[in-house]
Amino acid sequence: DSGVTQTPKHLITATGQRVTLRCSPRSGDLSVYWYQQSLDQGLQFLIHYYNGEERAKGNILERFSAQQFPDLHSELNLSSLELGDSALYFCASSASGSTEAFFGQGTRLTVV
Amino acid sequence: QQPVQSPQAVILREGEDAVINCSSSKALYSVHWYRQKHGEAPVFLMILLKGGEQKGHEKISASFNEKKQQSSLYLTASQLSYSGTYFCGTEPYSGAGSYQLTFGKGTKLSVIP
Numbered sequence: 001d002s003g004v005t006q007t008p009k010h011l012i013t014a015t016g017q018r019v020t021l022r023c024s025p026r027s028g029d030l031s032v033y034w035y036q037q038s039l040d041q042g043l044q045f046l047i048h049y050y051n052g053e054e055r056a057k058g059n060i061l062e063r064f065s066a067q068q069f070p071d072l073h074s075e076l077n078l079s080s081l082e083l084g085d086s087a088l089y090f091c092a093s094s095a096s097g098s099t100e101a102f103f104g105q106g107t108r109l110t111v112v
Numbered sequence: 113q114q115p116v117q118s119p120q121a122v123i124l125r126e127g128e129d130a131v132i133n134c135s136s137s138k139a140l141y142s143v144h145w146y147r148q149k150h151g152e153a154p155v156f157l158m159i160l161l162k163g164g165e166q167k168g169h170e171k172i173s174a175s176f177n178e179k180k181q182q183s184s185l186y187l188t189a190s191q192l193s194y195s196g197t198y199f200c201g202t203e204p205y206s207g208a209g210s211y212q213l214t215f216g217k218g219t220k221l222s223v224i225p
Contacts, residue, residue: 002153033211042114043154043199043215056212090153099142099161099211103153 003027004104006091012110018079021107025072025093031055032074033094033101034066038087049074050096081111113137115202117216124190124223132185132219134200143176143183144201144213147194154199157185187221195223 003026013019025032034046045058049068060066063081068074078085088108092101115136124130134143142161146154160176160183171188187194197220201213 002155031211042217043201045213045215048211058212058214094211099144099159100156101144101211102156105153 002102002104004091004093004102006089006104006107008107009105010108010110012112013081015081015083015111017081017111018077019081019109021076021078021089021091021109023074023076023091023093023104025074025091026095026102028095029093029102030072030096031094031101032068032072033092034060034074034076035090035092035103036087037090037106041087043090046076078109083111085109086111114214115200115216117198117200117219119219120217121220122222124194124221126192126223126225127189130187130190130221132187132198132200132221134183134185134202134216136181136202136204138181138202138204138206140176140178140181140202141205142203143174144203145174145183145185146199146201146215147196148199148218149196157198190221190223192223192225195221197221 005024030051032049037043046060048056066076088106090106092103094101144159145157148154174185176183197218201215
């Protein structure tokens with residue numbers, strides 16, 4: 001158990017819908033990262049938050065947004081969902097000054 | 113740009129050694145190595161930050177040739193528990209410290225008895 005909690009574990013939704021994925025980082029970790037993993041694209045970095053502020057943005061679609069709240073948990077919002085958004089979404093966290101990231105078990109999103 | 117990992121897959125018998133390579137076309141600030149077992153989350157193995165640096169963790173070590181933008185992961189005396197897909201994640205100099213990693217497609221390692 002990495003200490004990073006993601007909910008829900010599985011999510012099935014229809015095209016055009018909006019979903020919110022939630023991540024609770026390890027206790028004390030200020031950094032939260034979101035990744036998307038699909039068979040064809042592999043593991044892709046989406047976004048990095050540090051203590052509530054956006055630090056880096058990767059290949060994140062405009063239909064996707066994220067935020068980190070004062071209690072450090074983070075949410076990834078996916079809207080106008082398409083079939084191609086079906087993937088495993090991972091959240092990871094790391095402590096301040098550390099480069100070691102701990103991954104949650106992921107949320108498997110299926111868009112039908 | 114996505115780093116290139118080689119080989120794509122490798123099958124080893126217990127006790128054999130393996131090398132996994134990761135090459136980038138960009139000047140790199142760091143290389144991160146992860147292992148992911150089927151149906152599980154990636155697990156951090158190590159990070160290499162400077163040219164020529166080599167790190168080790170038990171029987172798994174890695175090197176980073178900054179001039180060639182290459183990193184290699186060495187697995188010695190492989191164990192069944194080493195099976196999984198190994199990913200390298202690269203961080204370019206332009207994004208140093210942002211931990212904005214670009215991952216390779218992975219190398220699937222299978223260790224058989």
